[in-house]
Amino acid sequence: MEHYKMNLTLKVWRQKDKDSKGRFETYHVKDISSEMSFLEMFDVLNEQLIQEGKDPVAFDSDCREGICGACSMYVDGRAHGPWQRNTVCQLHMRAYRDGDTIVVEPWRSAAFPVIKDLTVDRSAFDRVIEAGGYVSANTGSAPDANAIPVSKWAAETAFDAAACIGCGACVAACPNGSAALFISAKVAQLAYLPQGDAERKTRVVNMMEQAKKEGFGNCGSIGNCEAECPKGISIGNIAKRNREYMRAVTSTGPEGI
C-alpha cells in the first residue's frame, strides 16, 4: 500500500460547556500521513493548538480499536465518518486526499447533551440498561454452564446482537433521535437465549419506557441507524424487539410462560 502526506482544512464544533452556545472553528493541519488514524490526526491538531496556547478540542476515545464505544464524531454529515461498519477511531487518513476539507461535529440528539466540543453525555444509555438490560442472576447461584444446551444458531444470533458497543451512532444518525437499534440489540440478545427467558416481558417494556423518559424518539423505520452502526447491528433486531413488545403487552399470565 502506498503512503502519502496531506494538508487538510478542518471545521470543528467548539462549545465551552453544556450551557454555552457553540460554533464552528476552522483549523489547518499539515503533513498528515495516510497511515494515521482519524483520532491521531486530531492528536496532531491538539498538539498544534497547545503550542499556539489555545484550548485543545475535547473528544472521547479510549480503546482506539473499535470496541469500547467511546469515540463519537459526526464527520461530514455521517456518524463515525465515511467508512461502512466502522468507528471513527478506526477510520484512517487514507480515506482523504490532500486539500480536503472535513467538517466534524458531536453527536446531535436531545437525549445526548453536548458537554464540551465533541463530547456528549450518553448516560441515558446506562439508564436504559438499568431498566432491564440484563438477566437477574445473583453471583454464585448459577447451574453448570453446560446444563442448558443452546443451539449454535441461537448463540450466534444472540452474539450478533450482543456485539453492540453502545456508541450511540444509531441515535445520532436517526432524524427522530430514536434508540430503537440500541435497545433492540440487548432485547434480541437475551430473547434468543434461554437464560433471558424468565424476564423477557418486563425487560422489553421497561427498557422502552425508560427510553421514552430519556427523550429518545420513536422508530420511524427509516434505517439510518443500521447504515451507520459500526458493528452492523441488523435492523431485523428492531422487528424482533417489536414482536417481543407485542408479545409482552398482549399475552397475559406470569413471566416466562
Added chain:
Amino acid sequence: MVLDAKVPQGEMKDKWQNYKDHCRLVSPANKRNLEIIVIGTGLAGASAAASFGELGYNVKAFCFQDSPRRAHSIAAQGGINAAKNYSNDGDSIFRLFYETEKGGDFRSRESNTYRLAQLSGNIIDQCVAQGVPFAREYGGLLANRSFGGTQVSRTFYARGQTGQQLLLGAYGALQRQVATGKVTVYSRHEMLDLVVIDGKARGIIVRNLVTGKLERYSAHAVVLASGGYGNVYFLSTNAMGCNVTAAWKSHKRGAYFANACYTQIHPTCIPVSGDYQSKLTLMSESLRNDGRIWVPKNKDEKRKASEIPPEDRDYYLERRYPSFGNLVPRDVASRAAKERCDAGYGVGTTKQAVYLDFAEAIKRYGKMEAHKAAIENPDEQTIRNLGMGVVKDKYGNLFAMYEKITGENPYEVPMRIYPAVHYTMGGLWVDYELETTLPGLFAIGECNFSDHGANRLGASSLMQGLADGYFIIPYTIGNYLADDIKTPAISTKHPAFDEVEKEVTERIQKLMNIKGTKSVDHFHKMLGKIMWDKCGMSRNEKGLTEAITEIQQLREEFWKDLRIPGEIDSMNPELDKAQRVADFMELGELMCRDALDRKESCGAHFREESQTPEGEALRIDDQFSYVSAWEYKKEGEELHKENLTFELTHPSQRSYK
C-alpha cells in the same frame, strides 16, 4: 513490617474452603449500614461492585470513562480459561494451577494461583447464566480452544470479543444493582488520592472530570480495581486512559508495590508505523492456534511473502520449540521475534516485524469443509473459499481490524506483527485476602500483583479479574468489615479529608502554574522511549542505571516545562493526562529499580546477565525466590521480600522444547 500473606492452614486444595468455613461474616442487617468504595468498573470492579450490592452493602463505584461499560476489559479478545475439562483432554484444577505457576516462571504465590484455578469453573457458570453468548458446538454445548503455554483446550471464548461479552455481563449485573439503589456509579470521576484515617483506608478524593471540581467520598473500605499500568511505556495495547494513579497514590499512602518490573510484552501486535502513533493494537494470541510465524531465511529477501518457497522460510518457533511450536508462552515468543529482527531477518519497511501466516490454515480448513460437504475433487478456489469461511468465523473481527489499520488483507498476505507492551503482572502487594498492606484497602484484578508471577498466560487475566470480583472479595471483605459493624458512616468533614484535598488542590495548581512550553504527550513519549529501550524486553545493569538517571532528569524537566492549557474548574483532559503522567514518571523509576534488584531472569523479566547457553531466561532460585514489595518512603523506596515456598510444584528450568 513483616509481610504476612495470611495463607490459611491445610492442604492446598482445602485452603479456600477452610477460609470460607472460618472467616467472619456480616449479617444482612449490618451490611445495610456499611459502605464500600470500588475504583474501577472493569471485570474486577464491576463484578465486585455488583456482588457487594447483591449482598446488601452500599457501594459507590467510580470510573473515568463516560460509562462503566467502557472499562478497558472491554477490549480483551481471545478468551478466558477454566478447568472444566469439557474437552476431555486431561485438564484438571491441578493442571491449570500448575501451568499458570510454570507459565509465571515460579514467581507467584502457590495458594493464590491454586484458588484461581479452583474458582475458574464457577466463572463460566456465572457468565453463561447472565446471557454471555460464548461460542458453542453444533450440539449446543460450549466450545473451547487452546492458548499459549498449555497443551489442553480450556479457553472459552466469544469470537474475538470475549472481554466485551464478559464485561457487558458484569455491567448488566452492576446496572441491576444501580436500579435497586444499592450501587451508585460515578462515571467521568477520577480518583486522585486516598484518605487514611487512624491507619485505615476510609475515603477518596476524586475529580469530577466534567466540572473539574474536587469531590470527597467516604466508606468503611476501599477496593481498587483500577487496572494495569502498561501505559507507562506510552505505546501499549492498553486503552488510552489506562493509568496507575489510583494504585500509585495508594502506594504513597502506605500500600506496598510488588514486582513492579514484571511487564508482559505480547508477541503478536500490529507494528509501529510512525511517530504520531497513539497506541498499538493487539492481534489476539488465539491466532497462534492457526497462524504460523516465520521470517525469511535470507536477510535481504526481496520477494513477496507468498513467493518465498517453504525451504527459504524460517519457522523459528517451530524450529526452536518443537513440542509447543507456535504456542509457546508470550515471553518466549516475544524474545524469539526480537532475536530474529535484531539479527536482521525482520520483514516490512522497518524490518521490525515477522510474518503470521494463515495460508496453510485456510487450505487445511478448506479441505476439511469440502470433505464434510462431500465435494469431490474440489478445485483450489473452492478450498480457499471454504477455508476462508472457517477462518472468518473464528477470527473475522481481528482480520477486519488488521485490514482497517494496515490497509492489507490478511486473507491474501500474511500479517506483519511485532511484540508490544500488553499487561503488567506487577501491582499492589496483596495477601491471600486481597488486602494491601494498608488496612481496609483491597486490590483486585490487574492492579494487584497476585496470581501470574513473572509472566501471565493468555486468557488468565479475565479469569483472575472475575474470580477476584465475583468469588473472592465478597468473602474477604466481610471478614474485614466484621470489625466495623458498629462504625457509623465516615464523615467527609474529618480533618483527614481536608488535608488530603488540600494536597490534591496544591498539586493541581502546581501543574497548571508551570506554564512551560511542552505538552503532556511530549513528556509521556520521552518516558515511554526510555522505558522501552532500557526496561523493556531485555534489560541489563548498565541500561537500567542509566534509565533511572534519565527518568529523574525528565521528571525535573516535566515539572519545569510542562504546558497545560485550559482551566482547573472545568473539563480539562490535558490536566487529567498530566496527573497520570506525573505518576508514571515516579512509577517508571521504581520499575527500573525493581528490575535492577532482580539480577536473575524470570518470565517476562529478562536480564541479559542471566541466561542459559541457548539464550533462555535463567532463574536463580536460591537468591530470588521472592516477591519484591516496595514501601514508599520520602527518602526512597525500601525493599521488603515475601519469600515464596513451593508445596505442590518444583521450580524447574522452564522448557517448551
